[in-house]
Amino acid sequence: MIQRNQRIKLIALTGILILCLFLSIFAGRYPELGFLSPATLKEDTTARNIFFNLRIPRIILGLLLGMALGSSGLFFQTVFNNPLVDSGMLGVTQGASFGAAIGIVFFHSNPWIVQLLAIGLGMSGLFLSVVSARKIHYGGWILRLILSGSVISALFGAGLSLLKVLADSRNQLHAIEFWLMGSLGFTIWQGLPLVIVITCVCLFILWKYRWRINLLALDSEVASSLGVRIRMEQMLLMTAAVFAVSAATSLSGIIGWVGLIVPHLSRRLFGSDTQYSLPGSMLIGAILILACDNGARILSPSEIPLGIITSFVGVIIFILLMGGKKK
């Protein structure tokens, strides 16, 4: 009975997502504000160009980005047994930002290099956090991870600040700032296939483990007594979650608040069981990103960076959720 209700909710969300996808594909500002008709698409080569080379890749990236941010946020909240964390823990966000800034300052914003450095240094944030957590002789494993994660974040943050000082203030600094705000506006096919492959594999792993992620919320003592090889499963899923987000954000830049807020919405809808709240988080994340990005594209002629919109929307949802809880 409960299972049937949960499935119906998931199907309903999938329906909303498909609706959002259609809206994203056909709504826009070309040739004028409104919907692109199939007839225009047939006749107008510019329309076709926009459609296939700008809109489609942009929507694919938005879809993957939303799914990655939503599911990895839920995963990290569950593993850290703390509803106030997201994938930005463990030095990943700061690492990716630092990597992108290196690409912008030293490699003339070459898109391939920026992307690879963002993924590489994002992952190295995870790696360094785990390595230094092993060296700490204090507290439990999770506490050590959080502690070393914030230290590594601070390290990359300092590096980022240094690069901002070194950056040419007319072009490079602007590019860095824009990357930090996050946007889907620069998405083209270049670099996207790599992101699609990485993100899809990682999301598939998380989805396959959707029930078992619950067990990582338990005390390690208990999870282990239930036959879970905690360190191994934790590392596998953590790598998948971080890799998915690093890959997607390597093209979009930092998108704030989605990873934090989406899991809350999903738990409100599906309860805490990650068997349902994880797929729920993927769907809600994608819906939120696509809806916000439609806003970014359509509302004003000069595009507002997506990261700014998601932060506004995220904060409003957060306040509504927290306010609603007492009733």
Add this chain to the structure above:
Amino acid sequence: MSPKETVLELRDIQFSYDKSDSFSLSSINIKMHSGQIVVILGPNGSGKTTILKIANGRLQPDSGGVYLEGKPLQSFSRREIGQRIGFVPQAEKISFEYTNLEYVTMGRTPWLNPLERPSEKDIEISREAIREVGMGKFMDLPVTKLSGGQSQLILLARALAQETEILLLDEATSQLDLANKRHFLDIVRNLAAAGKTIFLSTHEPDVAAALADKAVLMKNGQVLIAGPMESVFTKENLQHIYDTPIEIMQLDGRKVVLWT
């Protein structure tokens, strides 16, 4: 399995957390057979929890070994141990509002493949476990809303859903009120009567008096004495481990411990 066969044995265990640490366990020898209730009794910090962690393979002893069904514990995989030994902690902190049923269903984990999800049958076993501890009314209530005592009953239910032959209970009665403690002890007795092996640690002599077939009295990481209840549970022994004056009274054939 015949009732007198040893199912779990701790043999010549030596253990210390850290070379510089003053705490260590030495010469721990405990044998348990099926249907038996073995209680480790000792003051806080005497090493009870450490022994339970060694017994389910979470901590490796410096020397000596744990034997499960006659074979070294290391020869079993983590999952195989989970199918044989259940663990009930004193408490568990959870930040998410899992329903009691979802929470107890996690006890089915060792019986599932890594990518398998609980079936209808697993959920039914978990429901039955919740009813067995008398929490049937709270099936869909969040675990975060339970009192300390109710949580301990749900933790026991999760271990029951795990369907293991051996149960380790770590101070698992510490927060129960009178009625629930009685209920809890009844369940444990019934489990033993059904052939399960119970290994329970407690700092409360009354719990030991009410349950144990065999008691292990501990102080500062040493076993003071271990053996059948009648010979071990004496005024002198209890006074020695607790460092405080104690009287044992007989009431309707039951031993009652008083401190004076």
